[in-house]
Amino acid sequence: MRIELSVNGEPCEADVWEGESLLYALRERLGLPGSKNACEQGECGSCSVLLDGKLVCACLVLAAQAEGHEIVTVEGLAEDGRLHKVQEAFVAAGAVQCGFCTPGLVVATADLLARNVYPSDDDIREALSGNLCRCTGYAKIFDAVRMAAASL
Amino acid sequence: MELLRPSSPEEATGALGNGSRALAGGTELVPLIRDGLVKADTLVEIRDVVPRGVTGTRIGAGTTLAELELDGEIPQALREACAQAASPQLRSMGTIGGNLLQATRCWYWRLGFDCWLHGGETCFARDGAQREHAVFGNDKCASAHPSDIAAALLALGATLRTTRREFAVAELYRLPTDDDRNVTTLAPDELILEIELTTPDASTYLKAMDRRKWSFPIVGVAAARFGGETRIALAGVAPIPWLLDSVAILDEATPLPGTGYKVEIARALVRRAIEAI
Numbered sequence: 154m155r156i157e158l159s160v161n162g163e164p165c166e167a168d169v170w171e172g173e174s175l176l177y178a179l180r181e182r183l184g185l186p187g188s189k190n191a192c193e194q195g196e197c198g199s200c201s202v203l204l205d206g207k208l209v210c211a212c213l214v215l216a217a218q219a220e221g222h223e224i225v226t227v228e229g230l231a232e233d234g235r236l237h238k239v240q241e242a243f244v245a246a247g248a249v250q251c252g253f254c255t256p257g258l259v260v261a262t263a264d265l266l267a268r269n270v271y272p273s274d275d276d277i278r279e280a281l282s283g284n285l286c287r288c289t290g291y292a293k294i295f296d297a298v299r300m301a302a303a304s305l
Numbered sequence: 306m307e308l309l310r311p312s313s314p315e316e317a318t319g320a321l322g323n324g325s326r327a328l329a330g331g332t333e334l335v336p337l338i339r340d341g342l343v344k345a346d347t348l349v350e351i352r353d354v355v356p357r358g359v360t361g362t363r364i365g366a367g368t369t370l371a372e373l374e375l376d377g378e379i380p381q382a383l384r385e386a387c388a389q390a391a392s393p394q395l396r397s398m399g400t401i402g403g404n405l406l407q408a409t410r411c412w413y414w415r416l417g418f419d420c421w422l423h424g425g426e427t428c429f430a431r432d433g434a435q436r437e438h439a440v441f442g443n444d445k446c447a448s449a450h451p452s453d454i455a456a457a458l459l460a461l462g463a464t465l466r467t468t469r470r471e472f473a474v475a476e477l478y479r480l481p482t483d484d485d486r487n488v489t490t491l492a493p494d495e496l497i498l499e500i501e502l503t504t505p506d507a508s509t510y511l512k513a514m515d516r517r518k519w520s521f522p523i524v525g526v527a528a529a530r531f532g533g534e535t536r537i538a539l540a541g542v543a544p545i546p547w548l549l550d551s552v553a554i555l556d557e558a559t560p561l562p563g564t565g566y567k568v569e570i571a572r573a574l575v576r577r578a579i580e581a582i
Contacts (some may be wrong), residue, residue, distance in 0.1 A: 154308065171307060171308040188559055198392065204398075207371070207513075208397055212336075215328070215335060217308050218331060233360050278517075279518065
């Protein structure tokens with residue numbers, strides 16, 4: 154089936170299989186490999202994207218469900234060639250090791266800070282509870298979130 | 306596979322049954338299809354035909370858990386059950402109607418073993434890995450029902466309105482039998498449309514998890530007080546959500562060697578929940 158949707162502000166069309174995930178469509182059909190494919194169960198959050206401004210796991214949404222809706226992926230956060238403040242903070246804090254979880258964490262953090270400019274540590278824990286990192290132990294990630302919040 | 310987008314509940318139910326499945330948020334169904342545990346020729350997208358939002362004491366079955374966890378008007382037990390379920394990403398999409406129909410997290414079932422619940426002869430958990438499994442109703446199948454929200458609605462004495470009938474949420478669930486391994490009474494072509502709540506004097510939901518976020522319940526305890534009566538229901542302790550007629554029923558639990566600890570956790574959480582309301 155052919156679907157039309159908005160991705161990172163641009164109207165897009167894609168030919169998809171009815172049972173195919175939004176994640177697959179983004180990565181394999183629309184050339185946006187920033188959202189990562191890991192657990193495919195909604196457990197790790199590495200495929201986190203915004204659907205109409207709500208944080209979702211793209212692996213659990215069918216591409217067909219996104220028809221007519223607005224998607225923002227990690228590729229859509231930078232503006233005019235400048236990284237998003239959250240991306241800058243992840244770099245500055247060294248909040249990346251293998252990097253596989255990073256796009257999802259960046260999107261989840263951007264979503265948190267869009268709603269809450271002064272997040273407490275518990276707010277951060279709650280907002281990032283659906284994103285797993287197996288390398289860093291989260292300390293540097295928390296540093297990055299606090300740094301990004303301070304820079305906004 | 307075919308995807309249908311009906312424009313009314315009647316059109317949706319007309320398309321259901323015969324190998325088709327209703328798709329709401331997708332957080333449960335999409336991975337089950339991908340893993341081959343659900344075979345569907347046709348998906349019927351029901352998001353536009355099932356009510357969404359809260360009107361007084363009525364909750365549309367298409368309301369997401371994210372919407373409910375922020376709703377100050379609904380009973381505390383339901384709000385807390387929503388807030389403690391899954392992760393923000395899943396609560397954005399997952400609906401309350403779908404949550405009531407989710408399948409067990411038993412890994413034998415999820416990994417596609419030919420287990421009793423799948424129609425086979427043996428519950429592998431009864432002699433195998435069983436730490437997360439049931440302590441009630443577990444003689445045929447030791448799976449544990451994972452819905453926090455079902456326990457909350459049981460304690461709250463909620464009723465459901467479907468495309469066919471209105472009934473107590475307790476009647477949505479049945480222990481599977483040799484003849485019928487289903488854990489719900491919902492017909493293949495029946496849709497949950499609304500949940501009707503009663504308003505308790507006080508209620509709460511307490512949940513023991515392996516970690517503090519994004520875990521299924523080891524034990525979840527919902528308690529609701531209506532005048533002098535307190536209703537208690539448990540998640541994660543039986544193949545279906547479990548209404549506790551009295552605290553003494555905990556003495557009649559039938560834990561497996563690996564699940565006895567759940568009875569002690571249930572005892573502690575029930576005590577705390579009763580104290581809290």
